[in-house]
Amino acid sequence: MARNLDMTALRSFVTVADAGGVTKAAGVLHLTQSAVSMQLKRLEESLGASLLDRSARQIGVTPEGEQLLSYARRMLALNDEALQRLTADDFEGEITLGVPHDIIDPYIPAVLRRFASDFPRMKIHLVSEPTRVLREMFDRGECDAIITTEAEPGPGGESLVTLPLVWVGSQGGNAWKQRPLPVAFCSNCIFRAGVLKRMDDAKFEWEMIVDSHTDTAIQAVVSADLAVHAVIKGVYARQTVPIPAEANLPDPGKSQIVLYMQSKSDPVQAALYDMIRHSYMSEWAVEDTRLRA
Known part of the structure; x- marks a missing residue:
């Protein structure tokens, strides 16, 4: 007699593999840790x-698990596609998502593609503004969802991952060798005050080279090797690279990627919520676990 695999258990297995642990997977699935563990045991x-x-600090996948993982991803994708095609209402309207420019790539394009496929009659309006501006827009009800970069989540915010900030400068540049250290920050930059305070606490001399309302001006100054800047690890503007460790610059700190939603009960917003959480949390699970250790 043919046997059937449990789709719910397969979803838990794939989520644990992507997240690197049962605890984080349970949060993604909105289940208790014991429920996820029981599903895995039964599978x-x-x-x-x-x-x-x-056996290790972070859960890995066995050779048998790797083989199943390939099948499970395809099975779940077909399951979700079938359910979406056969049961989804014809949602119409517009939803507004706000994201700072420096964390749009590489995750938001994939989220937008998935959303457009699942809700072809919905228009998604993308707003790219600094975190402070997005928080104000969200409070006024002008955005249905926003993703921000903050030291700590504000009221109603959910932290997706915590990532380090790194110093960046021009490719092959020497600005980082100068003293006082020439720095450039946008006046709206959420990292600015914290980074400068860390430098002051370390008694490290610095000089603000440019103070602009636009990120474009900051990128131009840094790429021209006139100053250095602090950004989220992995998010580097064109012609800029991380400054070498030999510079011994003060630690610029960390930042959290935070998600705010107006309504998780609305089916469209709930779907967008799941897409965003999965996109960021699955990709950065390993890095986030290391940082929290």
Whole structure:
């Protein structure tokens, strides 16, 4: 007699593999940790194979698990596509998403593509502004959802990941060698006050080279090797690179990627919420776990 795989258990397995742990996966799935663990146990028992390597600090996937993971992703994708096509209402209207320019790539394009596919009659309006501006727009009800970069989440905000800030300068540049250190920050930059305070606490001399309302001006000054700047790790403007460790510059700190939603009960916003959380949390799970250790 043919046997059937449990789709719910498969979804938990894939989420644990992507998130790197049961606890984080439980948060993504909105389940308790014990519920996810029980689903994994039943799945392993039904297959008679160990799917996860639990010997290390971070859960890994066994060779048998890797094989199942490939099948599971395709099965879940087909399951979700079928349900969406056969049960989804014809939602119409517009939803507004706000994201600072420096964290749009590489995750938001994939979210926009998925949203457009699942809700073809919905128009999504993307707003790119600094975090402070987005928070004000969200409070006025002008955005349905915003993603921000902040030291700590504000009221109603949900932290997706915590990432380090790094110093960047021009490719092959020498601005980082100068003293006082020439720095450039947008006046709306959410990192500015914290980074400058860390430099002052370290008694590290610095000089503000340009103070602009636009990120474009800051990028131009940094790429021209006139100053250095602090950004989220992995988010580097064209012609800029991380400054070498030999510079011994003060630690610029960390930032959290925070998600705000006006309504998680609205089906369209709820779907967008899940897409955004999965996109950021699955990609940065390993980095986030290391930072929290």
